[in-house]
Amino acid sequence: MKIIRALELEGKSPYFRALQTGNSPRIDMDGRPRMMLGSNNYLGLADHPLVVEGARKALERFGTGSTGSRLLNGTIDLHLELEAEIADWYGTEAAIVFTTGHQSNLGTVGALAGRGDVIVADSDAHASLHDAARFTDAQSVRFRHNDIDNLAEKLTAAAKRGRPTMVTVDGVYSMEGDLAPIDRIAEVCLEHNALLLVDEAHSVGVFGPDLTGVTELYGKADTTPLRTGTFSKSIASTGGFAVGSHDLIDAIRTNGRAFLFTAAGVPAAIGGALAAVRLIRSAEGRERAERCLANARFLRDSLASLGVPLIGPAIGPDGAETVTPIVPVIVGESLRAFAKWHELYEHGVFAALAHYPAVPLDRALLRLAVTAEHTFADLEEAATSIHTVLEPAVERRLVA
Ligand SMILES: Cc1ncc(COP(=O)(O)O)c(C=O)c1O
Structure with missing residues (x-):
């Protein structure tokens, strides 16, 4: 924290930079035009006319605030319409909409796991899944990132003690952009009778025949009991969701503290998300997902041909190489990374900087x-x- 404070004083901190425009590829930040290469607006829908129109209509009809929780006065028709749309999209019995993606994980895990249960999370899972485990009275255990044998060991140990287990993973990992091998994870969960939750935050809108995420890409959508996601990336709004059976979603609706004890998503966010989901389900959604991945491939190839060190590419189903919208460039040790981030910013490019503990110590x-x-x-x-x-x-100098 001291480093960040010192960087802030010098005007060189990569964090809390203010935009004067929306999140399009060309932005104004700190009063200067720059290129945005650090957003999660993967499909480019954040300023799409139909999504803006969806948000505007909701704002004009329902006003600015939700002024209450979903349980009491905060639910509007649009929440229910969005839940029906998402359940139809994911082919599940039910869906539930939360105010943020973080709360989707807290509310889902918190409602379904408790004292005597074990939650086994991938070590690189998003902070919200780790927070969710901490939020319960269940025992929290981690398995080594994407290490299926290690996951099986943890599940065997839990089963020996007769503990019900829940396994939590990301579909696409947010920092390094790699995929969870959902086919093998689902198999191990089935063998050990563990409830699998896949967080599709970075894969919804991008992967799978219907663009519902990595679980679908691996052909496991029908047999994975729980999937969560956020509206804050491809869906170009704010909020989140969980999908599953009537029984599971009802349990979340009645027991999920992060669902019950917070204000409902505001009308503009829900109207915008509904319009974005409908757009993603149209031919334009597929075309945008393809363009996004073609762009990721182009950027990776351009950087690799210049000798810039990258992580990946990711490995997808059948061991095939794949790209994700996330292109992680290795900069090494944190202090060097801060300096390089600032130089790049001065060149007019905004990128997100991930340093320890978000990534290993010397791999900013x-x-x-x-x-x-x-x-x-x-x-x-x-x-x-x-x-x-x-x-x-x-x-x-040598080249010059
Ligand atoms: C994998 C993952 N899950 C959940 C979240 C939380 O979503 P939200 O930003 O909507 O709270 C994020 C956000 O960064 C994420 O990357």
Whole structure:
């Protein structure tokens, strides 16, 4: 924290930078035009006319605030319409809408696990899944990231003690952009009678024949009991959801403290999310998902051809290489990473910087993320800037 404070005083902190525009590929930040390569607006829907229109209509009809919880006065028709739309999209009996994605995980895990249960989470799972486990009276255990043998060991140990278990994983991991091997995870969960929850935050809108996420990509949508997600990335709003059977969703609706004891999502957020979900389910959604992944591939290839060190590509079903919208550039040790982030910012590119504890100690990342709206020219320009910034000065002198 001391480092961040010192960087803030020098005007070099990568955090809490203010935008003067929306989250399109070309933004104004700190009063200067820059390229946005650090948003989660994967499909580029955050300023799409139909999504803006959905939000505006909801705002005009229902006003600004929800002024209460879903349980009492906060539910409007649009919450129910959105839940029906999401359940239909995911092919589940029911869906429930939360005020944020973080609360989706807290509310879901918190409602379904308790004293005497064991929650086994992937060590790299999003903070909200770890927070969710802490939020319950269940025993919280972690397995090594994407290590299925280690997961099986943890589940065997829990089963020996006769403990009901829940397994929580991300579909796409938010920092390094790799995928969870859902086929093998689902199999191990089935063998050990564990309830599997997949958080599709970074994969909804991007993966699977119906764009519902990585579980569908692995052909496990019908047999995975619980999936959660957020509206804050491809769905271009704020809020979150969980899908599953009537019984599971009803249990969340009645016991999920993070669902019950907070204000409902505001009308504009829900109207915008509903419009975005409908758009994702249309031909345009598929076309945008394809463009987003083509952009990710282009950026990866451009950086790799310049010798910029990257993590990945990710491995998908059948061991095939795949890209995700997240393109992680390795910058190394944290202090170097802060300096390089700032140099890149001065070159007019905003990237997210991930450092310890979000990533291992000496593996800070520039977490780049593309959208369907970036052009190849944008990405080529960004790759050149990144290469210039990361190239060691001594090499630059030699080339010159
Ligand atoms: C994997 C994952 N799950 C949940 C969340 C929380 O979602 P929200 O931002 O809607 O609270 C995030 C947000 O960064 C995430 O990356």
